[in-house]
Amino acid sequence: MAAPESERDAVVADPGRVPSVIASHVSITYRVFSPGRAAEDNTEDAETGALKRLLRRSTQGVGVREVAAVKDVSFVAYPGESIAVLGRNGSGKSTLLRTIAGLVPPTSGRLWLHGRAALLGVNGVLIARLSGRRNIWIGCLAMGMSPDEIRAKQDDIVEFADIGEFIDMPMNSYSSGMAARLRFAISTAIVPDILVVDEALSTGDTQFRARATARIKEIRQQAGTVFMVSHTPATIESMCDRALWIDEGRLLADGQPKPVAGLYTRKYGEDRHVWRERYAEVHRVIDEQGLEAARDLLRRWEPEGGW
Numbered sequence: 317m318a319a320p321e322s323e324r325d326a327v328v329a330d331p332g333r334v335p336s337v338i339a340s341h342v343s344i345t346y347r348v349f350s351p352g353r354a355a356e357d358n359t360e361d362a363e364t365g366a367l368k369r370l371l372r373r374s375t376q377g378v379g380v381r382e383v384a385a386v387k388d389v390s391f392v393a394y395p396g397e398s399i400a401v402l403g404r405n406g407s408g409k410s411t412l413l414r415t416i417a418g419l420v421p422p423t424s425g426r427l428w429l430h431g432r433a434a435l436l437g438v439n440g441v442l443i444a445r446l447s448g449r450r451n452i453w454i455g456c457l458a459m460g461m462s463p464d465e466i467r468a469k470q471d472d473i474v475e476f477a478d479i480g481e482f483i484d485m486p487m488n489s490y491s492s493g494m495a496a497r498l499r500f501a502i503s504t505a506i507v508p509d510i511l512v513v514d515e516a517l518s519t520g521d522t523q524f525r526a527r528a529t530a531r532i533k534e535i536r537q538q539a540g541t542v543f544m545v546s547h548t549p550a551t552i553e554s555m556c557d558r559a560l561w562i563d564e565g566r567l568l569a570d571g572q573p574k575p576v577a578g579l580y581t582r583k584y585g586e587d588r589h590v591w592r593e594r595y596a597e598v599h600r601v602i603d604e605q606g607l608e609a610a611r612d613l614l615r616r617w618e619p620e621g622g623w
């Protein structure tokens with residue numbers, strides 16, 4: 317069903333402020349290539365079987381499945397905002413965040429960024445057999461820092477990671493908490509305009525979490541925009557001033573963290589049976605009347621949502 321006109325015009329920016337991110341009808345679809353069936357060729361020798369499979373694929377095509385991870389998401393974000401992204405496993409949170417960080421292009425729709433975005437977590441580029449100190453250079457270079465910038469920052473990074481003599485040991489000797497601390501310290505060494513945090517705070521001990529929270533606050537105060545995935549209502553309420561609830565790839569709610577997290581946790585929390593019926597109703601409304609009508613329903617249930 318085509319989206320109603322009100323949904324097509326969902327991106328409305330505040331004329332008094334310069335947005336840091338504008339997402340306009342962003343959809344992201346993965347194409348998954350499934351290998352051909354191998355079992356039929358077990359009477360052949362391996363080489364003949366492989367050749368036959370290859371021939372069959374080239375004539376019949378490889379199975380392609382499309383996964384619509386993010387569906388028609390629109391929002392406007394501003395400097396100074398700290399935005400929680402919540403939703404169940406597989407709902408599309410990481411995909412959306414990776415798109416904001418510039419790692420996955422939107423399949424359709426438009427995304428405008430004002431400034432530099434960085435995904436917190438330089439895990440992909442770090443090399444486990446090298447020391448933490450060497451990895452600081454690798455991670456910082458990957459974030460686009462110059463050698464002079466790195467030299468100026470490296471003592472701060474070591475100090476913030478606070479992993480003692482392990483900084484000179486290979487990263488594959490680190491506990492997961494230590495590795496998370498070092499990654500966090502590297503990726504917040506420079507203040508990006510848009511910081512994207514994908515569950516980085518779920519690791520690390522209480523003391524480190526408190527320091528990480530303070531660092532994120534610092535970034536916010538320097539007028540950056542922070543997006544962070546979190547499943548914990550207390551974290552969302554203490555660290556964020558806005559929440560996006562992504563459900564099956566759709567932006568179901570965009571409002572103040574407390575009511576949005578409240579709706580979300582009720583769906584998966586205590587009065588689950590009551591909410592399950594309401595949730596089924598939300599999905600019925602989405603199918604029959606569109607997403608905006610479903611959001612109206614949520615607004616009626618949680619009028620204090622600020623949406």
Ligand SMILES: Nc1ncnc2c1ncn2[C@@H]1O[C@H](COP(=O)(O)OP(=O)(O)OP(=O)(O)O)[C@@H](O)[C@H]1O
Nearest residue numbers: 346348383385403404405406407408409410411412
């Ligand atoms: N690289 C990929 N190739 C194909 N499908 C993918 C890929 N990454 C994610 N998906 C699919 O896209 C959908 C959204 O996944 P995504 O990781 O964005 O969800 P998520 O909300 O971050 O989940 P989680 O909370 O488990 O991390 C899922 O159906 C997932 O299987």
